[in-house]
Amino acid sequence: MTAPKVLISDALSPAAVQIFKDRGIEVDFQPALGKDKDKLAEIIGNYDGLAIRSATKVTSAILAKATNLKVIGRAGIGVDNVDIPAATARGVIVMNTPFGNSITTAEHAIAMMFALAREIPAADASTQAGKWEKNRFMGVEITGKVLGIIGCGNIGSIVADRAVGLKMRVIAFDPFLSAERALELGVEKVELDDLLARAEIITLHTPMTPQTRNILSREALAKTRPGVRIINCARGGLVDEEALAELLRSGHVAGAALDVFVEEPATANPLFGLPNVVCTPHLGASTTEAQENVALQVAEQMSDYLLRGAISNAVNFPSITAEEAPRLKPYISLAEKLGSFAGQLTETDIKTIRIVYEGDVAHMKIKALTSAAVAGLLRPALADINIVAAPSVARERGIVIEETTREKTGDHDSLITLEVETENLTRAVAGTIIAGTKPRIVQIKGINVEADLLPRMLYITNHDRPGFIGRIGTLLGENGINIAHMQFGRDFEGGNAIALVGIDQVVGETLLKEINTIPNVVQVKALTF
Template sequence: MPRVLISDKLSPRAADIFRDRGIEVDVLVGMSPEELTAKIGDYDGLAIRSATKVVADVIAAADNLKVVGRAGIGVDNVDIAAATQRGIVVMNTPHGNSITTAEHAIAMMFALARQIPEADRSTQSGKWEKSRFMGVELTAKTLGVIGCGNIGAIVANRGQGLRMKVVAYDPFLSPERAEDLGVEKLELDELLARSDFVTLHVPMTEQTKGIIDAAAMAKMKPGARIINCARGGLVVEEDLKAALESGHVAGAALDVFAEEPARENALFGMDNVVATPHLGAATVEAQEKVALQVADQMSDYLLTGAVTNALNMPSLTAEEASRLRPYMLLSDGLGSFAGQLTRTGLKAVTIEYEGQVAGLNCRPLTQAILTGLLRPMLESVNMVNAPVVARERNIDVSEVKHERDCDFQTLIRVTVTTERGDRAVAGTLFGGHRPRLVEIKGIEIEAELAPHMLYISNEDKPGFIGALGMALGSAGVNIATFHLGRAERGGAAIALLELDAALDAAVIETLKALPGIRQVQQLSF
């Protein structure tokens, strides 16, 4: 039974979902980093919000951990690179709080435009400063949306409902998507120059860190206002303070800060700043939604292999996982076969998909092939970290899909390039679910993959099969199946044998000494 640890405050229904699906769950909220590090090795899954810091030390101690689930969108508190290296899936729930966060951004824009927090404090203190709080209308103003993903698109839609002119900057926003959203796509400098309100909805990356700095604010029209409900650090706070003091920026509404919890901040106490304590996702509906989503996603992965909203692995629905399972077995087997035969530096891998398999989600199959290929050379490689390991070792990976017809309904061919040249292995599914080898080094052969196998490359000469059988029989080795293939008469030939048990080193040396032998390799699957 898989075990999951919930280390942050989630809806109690999340734990119920785990239990209802047959997963053991412990709820231990408020642990210190040392306590988490001491306990994490006992769990297959870790469900968190923003409080738990899944740093490298925690991941290094997570001997059994398979998945980290973040109830929410931000994963700044997870070392994704370290998790990927360890083969741990990191997933979030990017859509669960999209509406809530977008609504908070709109609420902050209203509060900023009409100075509502300051007016509230003034009125409740017994003053009646009606002339002091002169606001601005939102109607007909230009709203600049930086980042037009899930949340940004909702903000754009709400802005249009307020009869605002909406412009957007997003390098990944296609013209067709911009047209569907009804926004005008601009470059960042033009957006800053034209916008009356600028709202940020991008993740924190090296490219977006400090995207609104002194230089960016200088390009904004005088009197513009900034809303940030995305990530602290997108706005350079000292630069914003200077722009607010000069009056070039009329106001700012901030839900996030560079350092959180923000007990102190250079912007606190300014009349033209509205601040909230990271409330973007803080509604009853959103918290319930993301908690249930992360519990379902983690359960699906631990029980069925389905991958949803993962940040370091391609998504795979439960239906796809079931349908791809025989293809995954075939892919892993082909990769393992090629990897066990590779004895020199691996430079490149080319994976070809033909027939029915070409129309499927092939990314998980490619990762399964890489996993099988690298497993004989490396420890702790799996589908999550295999692509990263390949990149780190400068192994070029190519994926090709062929529309052409082939001899089989489906065919996967793996070609590895080493210092000595190329070699390929191909396989198919018999009956739609039974993996079969059908080609090795261009030689046609048909064989199942078995726990104990013997691969032999030899010269095609009379008497070889008899000599091989005699050598194995003399050593007391029983042959379960025997498959033969050759390129041409008298040329290169291949023998692939299924054995009842693994051979000892002495038998391998005896076989290597047989006339006509080119290669002897024991294989296991």
Template sequence: MPKVLISDKMDPKAAQIFRERGIQVDEITGKTKEELIAIIGDYDGLAIRSSTKVTKDVLAAAKNLKVVGRAGIGVDNVDIPAASAAGVVVMNTPFGNSITTAEHAIALMFALARDLPAADASTQAGKWEKNRFMGVEVTSKTLGLIGAGNIGSIVADRALGLKMKVIAYDPFLTPERALELGIEKVTLDDLLARADFITLHTPLTDSTRNILSRENIAKTKKGVRIINCARGGLVDEAALKEALDSGHVAGAALDVFVEEPAKVSPLFGTPNFISTPHLGASTSEAQVNVAIQVAEQMADFLVSGGVTNALNMPSLSAEEAPKLKPYMALAEGLGSLVGQLVGDDVKAVAIEVEGAAAELNQKPITGAVLAGLMRVYSDTVNMVNAPFLAKERGLDVREVRHDREGDYHTLVRVTVRTSAGEKSVAGTLFANSEPRLVEIFGIKVEADLAGTMLYVVNEDAPGFIGRLGTALGEAGVNIGTFHLGRRAAGGEAVLLLSVDSPVTEPVLWDVCRLPGVKTVKPLTF
């Protein structure tokens, strides 16, 4: 039974979903890093919000951990490269709080437009400063979106309903998607010059950090109002204060800060500045939604292998997983075979699919090939960290999908480039479920890839099979299955034998000394 730890406060429905799916769950919140390290080794899954920090040290102690699920969109508190290297899937729930965050941005826009917090404080203090609080309408104003993804597109929809003109800067926004949303795609400089309101909806990356820098704030239209409900660090807070003090920026509202909790900020106390304590996702509906989503995603992964909203591996739906499972077993076996035979002399790898395999999601098949192939480098490799290891070693990975019809209803081929040239193996599925090798280094041979095996390359000659059987029999090695292939009569032949026990080194040397033997390799699957 898989075991999951919920380490941050989460709606009770999350734990309920885990239990309904047959997963043991513990809810232990408020632990220090050291306390978490002491217990994390017992768990297959870790469900978190923003409080738990999943650091390299935590991951090093999490020997059984397979998945980290973040109930929410931000994963700043998870060391994703370290998780990938450890073979741990990292998931988030990017859609559970999208509406809530978008609505908060719209709420802050209205608060800025009508100076609501200051007006409220003044009125409750017994003043009646009606002439002091002269606001602006949002109707017909230009809203500039920095980021037009999931949340940004919801903000755009709401703003269009308010009769605003919406422009957006987003390198990933296609012209077709912009047309569909009813917005105008522009450059960043164009947005800064034209927008009456600017709202940010982009992750914090090297390219977006301080995207509203001192220089870019200076390019904005005088009287602009700025809203950030996305990530602290997108706005240069000191530069924003200067722009507020000078009157160039008419108002700003931040829900997120560089340092959180934000007990101190240069912006606090600045006129025309509104702040909220990271409330973007803080509605009852959003908290329930993200808790349910993270539990369902983690349960799918731990029970059926489904991967949804993962940040470090391809998605694989719970419906796809059973269909792809035999293909992934075949792919991993082929990768493992070529890895064991070629060793660490791999410069590039190509994964080709044809027939029924070409109609499937190829990313999990590629991940499985790399998991098998990279096992020559690490005994803890899996589909998550295999692409990471391949990239780390400069391996060129190529995917090829063929529409052609071949000799088999489905085929997966793995070709590696080595210093000695290209080597290729191929396999298919029998009865749509049984992985079977059908070609090795250009020689046709049918074999299962399972258990302990012996790979022998020899000159095709009468009596060889008898001599090999005798050598293994005298050494007490029992042969389970025997698979043969050859290029031509009297030419190079290949034997793949499954054996009931590992072949010791002295026995391997005895086989090597048989007449006509060119190569002998023990294999394990």
């Protein structure tokens, strides 16, 4: 059998290269290649695996040339430099190393906090320039300060632990942080507006998602207390850089420390040159230990997959064996889509996830299915979530996961029911597989409704009254939205009703608001799958 071939297109440690060689994998180590997309596209078709860091951009155009590629391994957590849908469509597994640099990134945030509080970079530059401006650099103590953490997951919780040790008072905003987990960490769970109003120092540790993009917007920054200090070692784009610069100049924000920027490499930025700003060039994961850890981990994972078919830490597929894959694959898709459906409708804290497997599916590897469902559920808020790690991520946030298996009890040979319990409500959605491979929703909130899951859909709840169907169809048509299908269900005549509308075009916020004005419409949501 021909040995698998792996291309390493970014800098990886010699020890990682040796792991591939020791496992019998042919390695082509070209650490500068990731910056040359044309050359990468020219040769990528020769390889079974591609090992990268952040410099290599794996676009759909690159993937179109990757005729033999089976796996992409990212040494690090962020996979925003990989076109995940395009990779999935080509059957390419995308792996990351989600926990290898967590401590390093958390420590960098703490280091930035100290640098900002004591004006260390400016004081260093002044002293080395031969000045002795002792009275110019009047810092503040960290002890006793209120630290607001936005995003208290893996990295945020490490920051919280270190901050508590520094005798800071820690408050945290994270919709997925349970009261029990907050108590365990020694932090106070708060809403975002409360954090903005109270925190003397704010640090961000959330992924970049549609919900978190610009979370510190101009409006949010205006709600902060005077003299606040802001730290971002997470993702560029979480903070409105122009607004932050204005508030720094006005003195409302006392200082800011940033390791990440909207545009990187950041050779120009509205924050550069301001005296109360500390900037570093995306060093969050840049320690010898972290770089070695993620490099070794990605080499082991890729080798296991290429040689044995074992899948670990995949962001687009769960851990299953080669023998299980053909039978499980459509049910994995169904479980993930049911989770995504519920996740896109859930905006408050999740307490419990209950999944019931009935019929034939109850005898399959339900752990893989549960991982897919939980990943789909959490992904709207946690974009980088790993399917394999999804249950542990949920448990870290105090979310209870319950699984139940039953023999066939209804009309379907196999049925998966996902129930999500939040502080305010319980929502349930059920689905099955038809024609061997097609996921279909069959019940929402106890209302029977048969609908295929299309890439773009509208979910509408309404009161069952005459005229609704005509109005929604007319309104969409007038706005150039083509309807692929419309499926309806109701609990009883004149009661509560649900409409699932498959559409071919994106529906914007203006049109969604207009749909909401249709008489008897209760709620409308645009969903993507």
